[in-house]
Amino acid sequence: MKNRRFFTFLDKTKTHLRNPIETPIPHNRIKNPILLPHRTMPPAKGQDSDFINVAHSHLIHSEWDKLNKLSSGLTPFRIKHILLKTQKDYVISLEFFNWVELKSSQLNTLDVISIILHILTRHRKFKSAESIMRRALETGLSDLNFPKSFFEALVYSYKMCESSSRVFDALFKTHAHMKKFRNASDCFNWMREYGFYPTVESCNAYLSALCSLSRFDIVSSFYREMQRCHISPNAYTVNMVIRAYCKADRLDLGIELFKEMVAMGLARSVVSYNTLISGYCSKGLLSSAVKVKHAMEKDGVRPNDATYNTLMNALCKEGKLHEANKLLSEMRSMDVAPTTVTYNTLINGYSEAGNGEMGMRLFEEMSVAGVDADILTYNAVILGLCKQGKTKKAAYMVKELDRKKLVPNSSTFAALITGQCVRNNPDRAFEIYKSMIRSGCQPNRATFQVLMSAFIKSEDYEGVVQVLKEMMERAIAPDSDVLSRVLNGLSQCGKEGVAMELVKEMESRRLMPGGVEESLVMSGPLNKAA
Numbered sequence: 001m002k003n004r005r006f007f008t009f010l011d012k013t014k015t016h017l018r019n020p021i022e023t024p025i026p027h028n029r030i031k032n033p034i035l036l037p038h039r040t041m042p043p044a045k046g047q048d049s050d051f052i053n054v055a056h057s058h059l060i061h062s063e064w065d066k067l068n069k070l071s072s073g074l075t076p077f078r079i080k081h082i083l084l085k086t087q088k089d090y091v092i093s094l095e096f097f098n099w100v101e102l103k104s105s106q107l108n109t110l111d112v113i114s115i116i117l118h119i120l121t122r123h124r125k126f127k128s129a130e131s132i133m134r135r136a137l138e139t140g141l142s143d144l145n146f147p148k149s150f151f152e153a154l155v156y157s158y159k160m161c162e163s164s165s166r167v168f169d170a171l172f173k174t175h176a177h178m179k180k181f182r183n184a185s186d187c188f189n190w191m192r193e194y195g196f197y198p199t200v201e202s203c204n205a206y207l208s209a210l211c212s213l214s215r216f217d218i219v220s221s222f223y224r225e226m227q228r229c230h231i232s233p234n235a236y237t238v239n240m241v242i243r244a245y246c247k248a249d250r251l252d253l254g255i256e257l258f259k260e261m262v263a264m265g266l267a268r269s270v271v272s273y274n275t276l277i278s279g280y281c282s283k284g285l286l287s288s289a290v291k292v293k294h295a296m297e298k299d300g301v302r303p304n305d306a307t308y309n310t311l312m313n314a315l316c317k318e319g320k321l322h323e324a325n326k327l328l329s330e331m332r333s334m335d336v337a338p339t340t341v342t343y344n345t346l347i348n349g350y351s352e353a354g355n356g357e358m359g360m361r362l363f364e365e366m367s368v369a370g371v372d373a374d375i376l377t378y379n380a381v382i383l384g385l386c387k388q389g390k391t392k393k394a395a396y397m398v399k400e401l402d403r404k405k406l407v408p409n410s411s412t413f414a415a416l417i418t419g420q421c422v423r424n425n426p427d428r429a430f431e432i433y434k435s436m437i438r439s440g441c442q443p444n445r446a447t448f449q450v451l452m453s454a455f456i457k458s459e460d461y462e463g464v465v466q467v468l469k470e471m472m473e474r475a476i477a478p479d480s481d482v483l484s485r486v487l488n489g490l491s492q493c494g495k496e497g498v499a500m501e502l503v504k505e506m507e508s509r510r511l512m513p514g515g516v517e518e519s520l521v522m523s524g525p526l527n528k529a530a
Contacts, residue, residue: 033192033193033194033195034193034194034195036155036158036159036194037155037156037159038159038160039156039157039159039160040160041080041081041084041160044077044078044081048075048077048078048081051070051073051078052078052081052082052085054070055067055070055078055082056082056085056086058070059082059086059092059095059096060086060089060092064099067099071103071104074100074103074104074107075107076107076108076109076111076112079096079100079107079108079112080111080112080115082096083096083097083112083115083116083119084115084160084161087115087118087119087122087161090119090120090122090123090125093116093119093120094116094119094120094125094128097112097116097132100112110136110149110150110153111153111157113132113136113153114150114153114154114156114157114161115157115161116132117129117132117133117154117167117170118154118157118158118161118162118163118167119161120132121163121164121166121167121169121170122161122162122163122164122166122167124166126166126170126173129167129170130170130173130174130177133150133170133171133174134174134177134178136150137150137174137175137178137180137183138178147175147180147183147186147187148186148190150171151168151171151187151190154167154168154171155194165191165196165197166199168187168191168194168196168198169191169196169198169199169202170202171187172184172187172188172191172198172202172206173198173201173202173205173206175187175206176202176205176206176208176209177205177209179209179212179213181206181209181210181215181218184206184209188225192229197229197231198231199231200226200231200232200233200234200237203222203226203231203233203237204234204236204237204240206222207219207222207223207237207240207241207244208240210222210244211240211243211244214247216244216245216247216248217248219240219241219244220241220244220245220248220250220253223237223241223244233264233266234266235261235266235267235268235269235271235272238257238261238264238266238272239269239271239272239275241257242254242257242258242272242275242276242279243275243278243279245257245279246275246276246278246279246282247282249283251279251280251283254275254276254279255276258272258276268296268299268301269301270296270301270302270303270304270306270307273292273293273295273296273301273303273307274304274306274307274310276292277289277292277293277307277310277311278310280292281310281311281313281314284314284318286311286314286315286318289310289311289314290311293307293311302334303334303336304336305331305336305337305338305339305341305342308327308328308330308331308336308338308342309339309341309342309345311324311327312324312327312328312342312345312346312349313345315327315349316345316346316348316349316352317349319353321346321349321350321353321355321358324345324346324349325346328342328346338366338369338371339371340366340371340372340373340374340376340377342371343362343363343365343366343371343373343377344374344376344377344380346362347359347362347363347366347377347380347381347384348376348380348383350362350384351380351381351383351384351387352383354384354387354388355384356381356384356385356387356388356390359380359381359384359385360381360384360385363377363381373404374406375401375406375407375408375409375412376411378397378398378400378401378404378406378412379409379411379412379415381397382394382397382398382412382415382416382419383411383415383418385397385419386415386416386418386419386420386422387418387419387422388422389419389422389423390419391416391419391420391423394415394416394419395416398412398416408439408441409441410436410441410442410443410444410447412441413432413433413435413436413439413441413443413447414436414443414444414446414447414450416432417429417432417433417436417447417450417451418450420432420454421450421451421453421454424454424457424458425454426451426454426455426457426458426460426463427460427463429450429451429454430451430463430466430467433447433451433470442474443470443474444476445476445479448467448470448471448476448478449478449479449482451467452464452467452468452478452482452486453482455467456482456485456486456489459489461486461489461490461493461495461498464486464489465486465490465498465502468483468486468502471511472505472506472509472511475509475511476511477506477511477512477513478511478513479513480513480514483513486499486502487499487502487503490502
């Protein structure tokens with residue numbers, strides 16, 4: 001009953017978004033899977049049998065010196081028989097496999113590798129199995145057919161080793177951890193043909209890898225495939241899918257899935273609520289995000305630092321700094337410790353608004369609270385000071401970086417350049433720009449725009465031309481309005497030839513912004529040059 005108002009709110013929100021969630025048509029698992037082949041290995045005879053028995057005796061007694069003397073007689077056939085004789089003791093089996101690997105890795109063929117993997121996964125030693133799988137897959141990267149051959153080798157040795165489906169599950173997970181999505185997808189389909197399905201944990205590994213590369217479209221389709229295959233998701237699965245929907249601009253689907261969690265028997269955690277809050281904030285629906293926070297508190301789920309940081313960031317972007325600061329006070333009253341991200345968000349918000357004093361006050365408060373400042377903190381403080389023209393204080397903060405063993409980056413230099421431009425010192429700003437380049441940091445369009453505007457304000461068109469040439473060297477096109485002002489200014493100074501050369505060079509480099517030619521024709525330089 002206590003959730004009814006919240007779900008009514010979710011329903012109302014959803015009507016302003018997109019279509020409701022697609023309910024996948026339920027399908028049964030494959031009714032007639034392919035029967036696993038029953039392959040046996042030829043028995044060892046004669047010299048092979050003698051070698052295997054002697055080597056096995058040395059192995060179980062840890063007589064490695066004697067084994068070393070036999071290493072020249074190793075063959076894949078003999079290795080496989082030895083592994084099968086030791087398969088009930090995975091420790092001995094793995095020691096022997098690793099010993100062979102050191103002697104000659106070529107002896108550990110795909111068939112040999114398959115046997116050790118069956119042994120390890122049957123004993124639930126999945127980390128060791130995945131390590132071997134990863135090495136094998138990396139070795140076979142140049143062979144497009146290798147993943148299929150690897151899977152088939154496991155299939156053919158499955159019954160012989162009295163294995164379990166976890167060996168295929170481990171292979172699927174390894175593909176996922178390696179971010180080989182096509183191979184993981186193929187493995188999933190091959191498993192299904194034989195009636196095997198990965199665990200939800202392995203499916204989560206696959207979904208997590210997809211999310212890390214922003215492949216949210218595949219996350220959605222794979223989740224539906226899990227449902228069709230009756231692989232029951234857990235809360236971690238659903239939280240990832242909700243996040244994927246939000247990132248893919250399908251907040252409506254995220255809301256639906258959030259609502260379904262209770263019916264699925266899954267408890268909504270702070271991560272579930274935070275994911276939905278982040279989704280609302282990303283669409284600018286801040287009031288809705290706040291309602292979700294209130295709902296989570298009513299449901300007995302305690303907000304954490306990520307909850308507050310997300311809401312603070314959204315408030316700062318909307319310029320609601322007072323409300324963001326109130327959340328900081330609420331964090332303390334709720335005994336939720338502010339983090340570096342918390343302070344960075346607030347300091348940056350105040351600095352962007354030109355309130356360097358408040359940014360500095362928060363910086364000092366941060367130090368007293370024992371929260372470590374990082375380069376983002378310093379950049380935010382420096383920017384706030386520079387926007388107010390307090391370049392000496394900003395320079396002092398830059399010196400602090402070395403003491404804190406922090407390295408200035410592009411944002412640090414961009415802030416210092418802004419400070420000099422605020423003080424109408426474009427030449428000094430350009431010197432800082434040169435230092436920026438020497439340090440290996442790369443300027444962006446915004447930094448160049450600030451520099452150009454400062455030179456234009458000083459009517460220093462030689463400086464403007466310098467900046468334009470630097471932009472062209474980095475294949476960055478100037479803003480059309482700013483460029484029009486530059487070219488008109490050059491024309492008025494009697495430097496139509498310089499203007500025309502700039503135009504020709506930008507056209508040859510395909511960096512001429514749209515709308516500039518028309519502006520030039522109207523103002524005269526092109527006509528005069530003609």
